[in-house]
Every structure is written in C-alpha cells, then in structure tokens.
Amino acid sequence: MTADLLNVYRRQVDETLLPFWMRAVDGEHGGVFTCFNNRGTERLSSDKYTWSQGRFIWIWSRLAWLRKQGMMEGEAEPLLEQARAAVEFIQEHAFLESGSIAFLLTETGERKESIPGAGYDTSFYADCFVVLGFTEYARVSGELHVLLQALELYNSIVRRLGSANVRSEPYPAPEGLELHAYSMIMLNVSQELAEVLGQFQHARAQDVDDNSVRFMETIVGQFAAEDGTLFEMVDEQGVNGKKETLLCRYVNPGHTIECMWFVMKTAGRHRRKDVIEQACDITKHALELGWDTEYGGLLRFVDYKGGQPKGTLTGDENERLILGSWDTKLWWPHSESLYTTLLAYEMSGDEAFRIWHEQIHDFTFKVFPNPDPDVGEWIQIRNRHNEPLDKIVALPVKDPYHILRNMLLLVELLTKRVKE
Numbered sequence: 515m516t517a518d519l520l521n522v523y524r525r526q527v528d529e530t531l532l533p534f535w536m537r538a539v540d541g542e543h544g545g546v547f548t549c550f551n552n553r554g555t556e557r558l559s560s561d562k563y564t565w566s567q568g569r570f571i572w573i574w575s576r577l578a579w580l581r582k583q584g585m586m587e588g589e590a591e592p593l594l595e596q597a598r599a600a601v602e603f604i605q606e607h608a609f610l611e612s613g614s615i616a617f618l619l620t621e622t623g624e625r626k627e628s629i630p631g632a633g634y635d636t637s638f639y640a641d642c643f644v645v646l647g648f649t650e651y652a653r654v655s656g657e658l659h660v661l662l663q664a665l666e667l668y669n670s671i672v673r674r675l676g677s678a679n680v681r682s683e684p685y686p687a688p689e690g691l692e693l694h695a696y697s698m699i700m701l702n703v704s705q706e707l708a709e710v711l712g713q714f715q716h717a718r719a720q721d722v723d724d725n726s727v728r729f730m731e732t733i734v735g736q737f738a739a740e741d742g743t744l745f746e747m748v749d750e751q752g753v754n755g756k757k758e759t760l761l762c763r764y765v766n767p768g769h770t771i772e773c774m775w776f777v778m779k780t781a782g783r784h785r786r787k788d789v790i791e792q793a794c795d796i797t798k799h800a801l802e803l804g805w806d807t808e809y810g811g812l813l814r815f816v817d818y819k820g821g822q823p824k825g826t827l828t829g830d831e832n833e834r835l836i837l838g839s840w841d842t843k844l845w846w847p848h849s850e851s852l853y854t855t856l857l858a859y860e861m862s863g864d865e866a867f868r869i870w871h872e873q874i875h876d877f878t879f880k881v882f883p884n885p886d887p888d889v890g891e892w893i894q895i896r897n898r899h900n901e902p903l904d905k906i907v908a909l910p911v912k913d914p915y916h917i918l919r920n921m922l923l924l925v926e927l928l929t930k931r932v933k934e
Contacts, residue, residue, distance in 0.1 A: 520928040522879075524586060527577075527921045530883055534890035535570075535914045539596055543622050544603030546570040548911040552904050554884060554891045559910070560621035563628075564608050565640040569915035571600045571647030576922050579654045585929045586922075597651050601660060604644060610634060613670040615641045617683065628683065636683040641671050642699045646706055653710045661710060665718060668707055672725070675700070684909060688761055688830045691747040694737040698773045701729035705780050730780045733773060734792050742799030743818050744770040757818060760825035760833050764840075767804025767812050768847020771797055775854040778861055794862050797854055801870055804847075809899055810877045812847045815840040844907060845894040846916035848878040853920040856927060892917055 534554060538547045540562075548566040549559035574597040578590040607623030608616045616634040618626045625634045635641075645664045652661035674680040675696065687693050708723035738744050739753040746769065747761050757763045774793045781789035803820060804812045815836050817823045823836050851874045859867035881900050882892040894912060895903045 516928055516931050519875075520925065520932060523921050523924045523928065526883075527586065527918065527925070528588075530887075530890050530892075531914075531918050531921065535573075535918070538914070540621065541596075544596075544599035546600065546914060547621075548913055550912040552895050552902060552912070553886075553893055554889045554912055555886075561626065562603075562619045562621065562623075563640070563909055563911055564604060564615050564617060564619065565637065565643050565909065566911055566913050566915070567600055567604055567608075568640070568643030568645070568647035569913060569919075571597050571604075572643075572650045573914055573918045573922070574600070575647070575650040575654045576919070580922060580925060582654075585925055594651075594655055597647075598655070601648060601651055604647075605663070608644070613667070614638070614674070615644050615667070632683075636681050638671055638674060638680050638682055639685075639699060641667055642703045645671070645703050649707050649710050653713065658714060661714060661716075664707060665711070665716075665722075668703065668722070671700075671703075685832070688747065688828070688832060691749055691761060692736065694733060694744065694746050694748075694773070695769070697729045697732045697737075698769070698776065701726055701733065701773075701780065702776045704729060705776065705783075726780050727784060730777050730789065733777060734789060734796075738792065738796055739818075742795045743803070744773070744796050744800065745818065758826050760823055760827055760836060761830060763818050763825040764815050764823040764836050765800070765803060765818050766815055767800040768814070768844065768850060770800040771812075771847065771854045772850040774800075775850070775857050778854075778857055782861060790861055794858050794864060794867070797858055798866065798870075801851070801855075806841075806843075806898070811843040811881065811896070811900060812851065813840060813898075814842045814844055814847075839905070839907075841898040842903060842905070843881070843896040843898070843900060845882050845892045848874060848882060849917045849920040852878065853923050853927075856924060860927065860931070 540547060545562050545567045547557055547560060549561055550557050574593045578593040580586040581588050581590040607619055610616055614635040616625045617636045617640045618628040620626060628636055645668050648660050648664035704722050704726035708719055708726055711719035711722055737748060743765060745753055746766050749762055774797045777793040778790055804816055806813050815823050823840050827833050855867045855871040884891055884893050893902045895905050895907060897903045
C-alpha cells in the first residue's frame with residue numbers, strides 16, 4: 515500500500531504538475547509566469563508576484579534535492595539552474611532600500627504598485643516566501659551568500675513585526691485583532707531557516723530555532739481553544755471571550771491543517787509530545803468542522819460552531835471575502851490535508867488519520883486534477899457542488915506551491931517508510 519501510494523504521488527508530480535510548470539518558466543529573464551486562469555488554459559499577464567517567485571525557488575530547489583537523493587527521477591542541475599536564475603532575478607530587481615521586498619514586478623523586473631498609490635512593499639508575506647525560497651536554494655546549492663541574504667531579510671521581517679510597522683496584503687490585519695497567520699508564516703520561515711543555518715554551522719541557528727519555538731507556542735497557546743478550535747483572529751478577550759463578531763468566530767480549516775504540520779515539525783524536533791498531541795487534536799477538529807458532509811471536501815470558511823460563518827459585522831474588508839467564498843472548495847487545503855494527515859499518522863499512530871487521509875485522497879484526486887492531460891495541473895477553485903469556478907482567491911495567479919510542495923513532502927515521507 516505504501517509503495518503504491520508513493521508511486522501515485524510521484525506520477526502526479528511527473529505527469530500532471532511538472533509539465534505545466536516547465537512550460538511556465540521564463541527562460542529569458544528568470545523566474546516563472548503564474549498569472550493563468552483557473553483552468554490553466556490562458557496566461558492573463560506576464561507580471562511576476564515575488565510571493566510566487568519565492569515559492570517557485572523553494573519548489574525547484576527541493577525537487578532538485580529529491581532527484582539528487584534518488585527519490586525522484588530526473589536530473590537535478592537543470593532545475594537548480596532555473597532556481598538560480600529566479601534567485602538572481604529577485605536579487606537584481608525586488609530588494610528595496612528599506613530592506614524589504616517589492617510585492618509585484620513586471621516580466622523584466624520593473625517594480626509595480628499592486629495597489630495604486632500604496633507603494634511597492636505592501637506585504638511581508640512576499641518577504642517570507644523569498645526567505646523560504648532562498649533558504650532552500652542555499653541548502654541544496656551550498657551557496658552561503660544566498661543564505662546570508664535570506665537571514666538579513668528575515669531580520670528585517672522580525673524588526674517590522676516587532677514595531678507593528680508591517681503590511682500584509684492581500685489580507686490586511688483588522689485593527690485591534692491578533693492574527694494567527696502572522697505566527698504561522700513566521701513559524702514555517704523560522705524552522706526552515708534555523709535548520710539550514712545549523713547545517714552551515716552559523717552562529718544564529720540557535721537564536722532562529724528559539725524563535726520557531728516561540729511562534730509555535732503562540733499558535734497553540736493564544737489561538738487554540740480547549741476543544742481544539744484554532745481561531746484565525748482573536749481580540750483582547752482571547753479564545754475564551756465572547757464570540758460575537760464574524761472575524762472572531764470564523765475558522766479556516768485548511769489554514770489550521772496546514773499550520774499543524776508546521777507545529778508538529780518543530781514540536782517533534784524539540785520532543786514536545788504534549789504539543790504534538792495538541793496539534794493532532796486541532797487537526798481532527800478542523801477536519802470534522804470543515805468537511806462538507808453533503809458534497810465532500812473542505813469548506814473554505816466555517817463558523818466555530820459549524821456551518822456558514824456568522825456574527826456581527828464591523829465593515830472590515832475581510833468579512834466580504836469570508837461571506838462571499840465560505841462554501842468554495844480550494845485546491846491547497848486538500849493538498850495540505852493529504853500531508854498533514856499522513857504526518858500525524860506517522861507521529862501518533864492514530865488510525866483516524868489514516869482513514870482521513872484515504873477519504874481526502876479519494877475526494878482530491880476525483881475533483882481537482884485537470885481532466886485535460888494536455889493542460890495538466892489542477893483546476894484550483896470549485897464551488898460547493900465541486901464545479902470549476904472562475905474566481906480569484908488571494909492573488910490573480912495559479913501558484914506552483916501547495917500542490918507540488920505537498921506532493922514532494924509526501925514522497926519524502928513515504929520513501930522513508932518504504933525503506934524501513
């Protein structure tokens with residue numbers, strides 16, 4: 515069974531996902547084109563979001579490493595050359611004098627304002643994905659100067675978060691609320707950067723690793739309720755306060771499930787069995803709360819008591835997103851759930867996660883892969899009835915990240931199990 519599943523995920527990478535993204539690589543200027551329609555049949559723009567460029571560098575670097583290790587077939591060096599070109603594109607065009615990253619570039623690297631009049635550095639998330647991409651590239655290529663640039667950018671992000679002088683488009687933070695997303699992305703960035711700094715025996719490795727523990731503890735301590743609910747936003751009353759507003763009531767099941775494998779990774783590294791158990795409970799709760807029992811799949815947003823999000827409205831722009839797309843089915847929560855459930859099963863031995871993995875696997879591969887093999891990739895956005903929906907999720911892009919990242923992580927996990 516394990517070997518069969520491993521082959522399924524390998525084939526998904528080689529036969530469905532990679533052919534699409536190989537065609538999207540910009541061989542002239544570096545980086546990758548991502549502004550495609552939902553079906554992947556038309557490129558709508560040649561603009562390059564640095565958010566996606568950093569993610570592309572991570573994917574291409576990790577795939578190169580898997581090929582070097584013999585876990586995937588193919589040559590590693592062509593991928594590293596394309597990742598290197600993307601790194602150089604970002605180095606040459608995206609870094610601002612402030613130390614942050616321009617959010618949007620043209621095909622050739624000119625900076626653009628994603629929001630007219632708002633400047634270039636509108637989202638620290640873009641900076642985070644550049645750190646992740648540079649870190650993974652440095653790990654595989656051995657190029658220390660790229661890792662040091664990632665560390666410098668990381669320091670800039672930490673300073674901005676510490677001073678509350680941070681912008682987070684396309685998900686701006688509502689005034690007076692704390693966001694789970696900030697600690698979540700910083701946990702992932704810190705844990706990966708710390709690991710690679712350690713491999714290079716850099717003096718900051720321990721400090722950054724300590725940060726990953728702090729972000730982990732913030733997530734499970736500040737945003738998780740005793741019943742296993744992980745809230746996206748909390749006010750000054752915290753998770754146990756009155757839940758009256760929509761923003762403090764809603765849950766993002768996919769976000770929760772993705773975050774929990776970040777938590778499990780750091781908890782496992784630090785032998786925090788208590789946190790691993792809590793993460794498993796949170797994952798189960800998110801799956802039960804978010805699963806559409808009528809049509810299958812994970813709903814995008816739900817109320818913490820189940821069903822359509824509800825609560826008092828404040829006029830914040832996030833509310834329109836939540837209410838307008840709560841019953842859609844997105845590609846990325848399902849790919850994240852495939853990895854998180856299998857990792858949770860490996861770490862806990864709980865049969866419930868094996869059963870969940872099988873259920874999610876069956877739904878995901880029935881619904882999301884593009885039925886046209888000449889196009890490939892996945893049709894990323896579906897309505898409640900699982901029909902394709904032409905709608906923008908966060909950015910007007912088809913991003914080469916979640917599906918490929920999870921397929922590669924699943925290949926790593928299953929390869930180790932087969933060898934055992």
